[in-house]
Amino acid sequence: MSADAGEVFDLGYRGYEGQRAGRWSRRDAIWRDGIRASLGLGRGVGGKVAPWLLLGLVLIPMVVLVVVAAFVGPATDPNDFELPSYADYHGWAMVPLGLFAAVVAPLLICPDRRDGVLTLYAARPITPTDYIGARWAAFLTVALGAVWLPEAVLFVWNVLDARSPGTFLVHNWDVVPRILLAGALLASVLATLGLLVATFATRRAYATVAMLAVLFIGSALGGIAEDDFSGGVADAVSLVSLPQTLDDAVHWIFGDEGDRPVPGGVSFAFLVGLTIVLAAWLVRRAKRLLRG
Amino acid sequence: MALLRARELTKTYGSLRALDRVSFEIDEGITGLLGSNGAGKSTSLKLFLGLIEPDGGSAEVLGEDPRRSPEYRARVGYAPEHDCLPRDVSAAEFLAYMARISGLPATAARLRASDVLRHVGLFEERYRSMGTYSTGMKQRVKLAQALVHDPLVAFLDEPTAGLDPLGRREMLELIRRVGGEFGISIVISTHLMGDVERACDSVVVLDAGRLLRTGRVSGFTEETETLELELVEGADQVAAELRRRGLAPRLDGRRLLLEDVSGHEYDVVRDAVVDVGALLYRLAPARHSLADVFAGEAKGDDSPDTARETSG
Numbered sequence: 001m002s003a004d005a006g007e008v009f010d011l012g013y014r015g016y017e018g019q020r021a022g023r024w025s026r027r028d029a030i031w032r033d034g035i036r037a038s039l040g041l042g043r044g045v046g047g048k049v050a051p052w053l054l055l056g057l058v059l060i061p062m063v064v065l066v067v068v069a070a071f072v073g074p075a076t077d078p079n080d081f082e083l084p085s086y087a088d089y090h091g092w093a094m095v096p097l098g099l100f101a102a103v104v105a106p107l108l109i110c111p112d113r114r115d116g117v118l119t120l121y122a123a124r125p126i127t128p129t130d131y132i133g134a135r136w137a138a139f140l141t142v143a144l145g146a147v148w149l150p151e152a153v154l155f156v157w158n159v160l161d162a163r164s165p166g167t168f169l170v171h172n173w174d175v176v177p178r179i180l181l182a183g184a185l186l187a188s189v190l191a192t193l194g195l196l197v198a199t200f201a202t203r204r205a206y207a208t209v210a211m212l213a214v215l216f217i218g219s220a221l222g223g224i225a226e227d228d229f230s231g232g233v234a235d236a237v238s239l240v241s242l243p244q245t246l247d248d249a250v251h252w253i254f255g256d257e258g259d260r261p262v263p264g265g266v267s268f269a270f271l272v273g274l275t276i277v278l279a280a281w282l283v284r285r286a287k288r289l290l291r292g
Numbered sequence: 293m294a295l296l297r298a299r300e301l302t303k304t305y306g307s308l309r310a311l312d313r314v315s316f317e318i319d320e321g322i323t324g325l326l327g328s329n330g331a332g333k334s335t336s337l338k339l340f341l342g343l344i345e346p347d348g349g350s351a352e353v354l355g356e357d358p359r360r361s362p363e364y365r366a367r368v369g370y371a372p373e374h375d376c377l378p379r380d381v382s383a384a385e386f387l388a389y390m391a392r393i394s395g396l397p398a399t400a401a402r403l404r405a406s407d408v409l410r411h412v413g414l415f416e417e418r419y420r421s422m423g424t425y426s427t428g429m430k431q432r433v434k435l436a437q438a439l440v441h442d443p444l445v446a447f448l449d450e451p452t453a454g455l456d457p458l459g460r461r462e463m464l465e466l467i468r469r470v471g472g473e474f475g476i477s478i479v480i481s482t483h484l485m486g487d488v489e490r491a492c493d494s495v496v497v498l499d500a501g502r503l504l505r506t507g508r509v510s511g512f513t514e515e516t517e518t519l520e521l522e523l524v525e526g527a528d529q530v531a532a533e534l535r536r537r538g539l540a541p542r543l544d545g546r547r548l549l550l551e552d553v554s555g556h557e558y559d560v561v562r563d564a565v566v567d568v569g570a571l572l573y574r575l576a577p578a579r580h581s582l583a584d585v586f587a588g589e590a591k592g593d594d595s596p597d598t599a600r601e602t603s604g
Contacts, residue, residue: 013411013474016404016442020366020395029392043380116376120437123341123370124393125362291343 026126027134034138037107050103055146057096062089062150066157083158086151086175087254090182091247093147097190098215098243100146101139105194106207108135113289114202122290132286136195136279143187151179175254182253186246189271192278193242199285218242226261235262239270246271295320295445295477296340300349303335310335312501313349318479322471324488324509325481327498333481334373336498337447340479341370354444366395369438369446369476373453376434379423383409383433386422387440394441401440408436411474412466428459432466439470445477446470452487464491519561519577521548526570533564546573553577 035041040048065083072081084092112118121131155175162168194211201207222241225234238261239245245267251257252264294317303311311332325333338344339351342358342365350357356364378386387405392398409418412432417425422433431451438446451467452460468491471478482488488495488509495512497504505512523530527546534541534548537560542549550557565572 014407015475016396016400018400019397021397022395025397026393026395029389033389042385047380111378111380115378116372116374117378119372119374120370120376120390121393122343123365123368123372124390125365125395126393127362 023126023130026124027130030126030131030134031138031141034108034135035141037111038104038139038142040107047107051100051142054096054100054103055142058093058100058146059150059153061092062153066153069157069161083154085254085256086154086179087182087251087256089150089154090147090186090250093150094186094243094246097143097147097186099212100143101190101194102208102211102215104142105139105191105211106198106201106204108139109195109198110201110204110207113199118290128286128290129283131290132195132282136191136282139195140187140191143191144183147183147186148179151183155179178253178255182250185249185253185268185271188275189242189246192275192282196278196282196285199282199289215242219244238262239267294318295354296479297352297355298336298339298349299352301336301339301346301351302348303332303339303344304347309501311339311346311498314498314501314503315349316496316503316506318496319494320477321493322467322478322480322491323494323496324492325479325496325498326483326485326488327481327504328483330500331483331498332501333483333498334449337370337449337479337481341365341368341447366441367444369441369443371434371438371446371448371451373449373481375430377422377425377430377437380421382419382421383414383425383436384418387433387437390437391440396441404440404442408440409433411439411469412436427454428456428463431455431459431463435463435466435470439474439476443476445479448478448480450482451480452482452484460487461490467491519550519553519558520574521550521561521565521572522546522574523548523565524571524573526568529568530564530570533568534561537564 037043038051040051068081069083112121122128158172159165159168193214197211197214198204198207201210218240219242222238222244225237229237245262248257248260248262248264248267249271251260252268257264296318298314298316301311301314302309310330314332314336325336327333335344336351339346340353340358342351342362345359352358353364353368358364384402384405387409388398388401391401391404396404406415406418409415412435414429414432414436417429422430425433431454435446435448435451438448448467452463455463464487467478467480470476471491471493480487480491492509494507495509496506521527521530521541523546525546527543527548531541531543531548534550539550539557539560542551550561553561561575
């Protein structure tokens, strides 16, 4: 007997008999969701504007500079157009990237908290550390992409523009690990701080303002310490100016220190320590939010 | 083996005893956790999920301590009482995501998400963002996300909260279907007796952090079955005739109440009414509601408000 074309089958309920994946697969799901949220994928046009605008501000100036350099040709005179150094471009990228951390990091935490979704995460087979770790990794992934890509463009251009790309590579291979390390430092400081600040706010706007306040107030304090005081105490206080400290550490990584009140190595060690402390605090916050 | 077991379970918040040495077992099927606000229902659910630590005693799910490992939560579902759905995501995407976090592979997660949304009646609306859903639809998504990973048991905290009478009836029917056809055990917490009577097989009654009673819902109501006769006239004569025939009717105006009657006594009542020639207006089993059961019980209790509050 053949079934009529219009016949409706009620399949009834079917349980799930298949394989159940392990813990890494669950973390991977949260990580993917975090990346989609960071980039506004699956959200409306409004959700895409801020992340893509800020990511564009990190990448596009470098592309424009490289295109200009291609037309202008190599510099022969000090007044000629010259491409920025790797370290200097980090100084520029820090501004849109800081804004990106202020605006986008809250997207990964605040809506979950505001809409009560954290309760559902808590009732799933994951721990608070799984949740916050995967969220952190997601934001870090996007931030790393944003900070490494323009530096990679600059490096590839420098290789192609060299008289002998092979020789250039042999002499300048050490730039690659420096780019990776500087980007990783910048991205992990901003990701950890941005997410930690976001765990204290239920509304995204508050988290954004708070993050900007942390960056600006630190900057202002650091500036006051440098201008009006001197000595070891002033140098220690000036470390809280994150943009300045990051800039110092990045220049130190590229071996381009110049004249700075605090040695770049100290700034670097301070930032690594700070990130570890902030990360531990972030895990504690996640435990409170998911178990509270 | 019991599905859930509470042993001397105790939880305090500051000076408040949310649960005070409560012991009970819950078997497969649909169980109601009944009690007024502050009775300890939500606290019990959270302890069974391992979301909070008990201050004493233990809560076991499938013979395991839920705090030991998060793994067991792959086979447990939970729908909280409050809002828990992201506004700017579609139900299909959200459910697939929740299934993946519970360990289903991506393709299976998407299939199950659609399938479960069809069962709760949201197949057409599954690609709309959930911010546009009505309260009834949100309650259905909350139920669906608790079932999407095919758990052995799902905890539903006040699943009928905020629903109109029709929505409430549909939700309870859906819960009965899940418990029956889907074979997923359900524990619902509610302060509504009606919900328990309509949907549950068993009930655990909590009051101010203590266990009041536990047992089968049908047992609760059957054991006190009463036959009610309402007569236009001749109630006195019928009462006298029934006493002569060995029954013990209670006269209440034109009404006669007979406690604990069974099949044979119905015949006796019929014959008595015919012999006296009384005018019968109504003859019906006055099957006791759970509210009456607890009203009777609370008389001897030191907190007489219990039954009245829980009957709301």
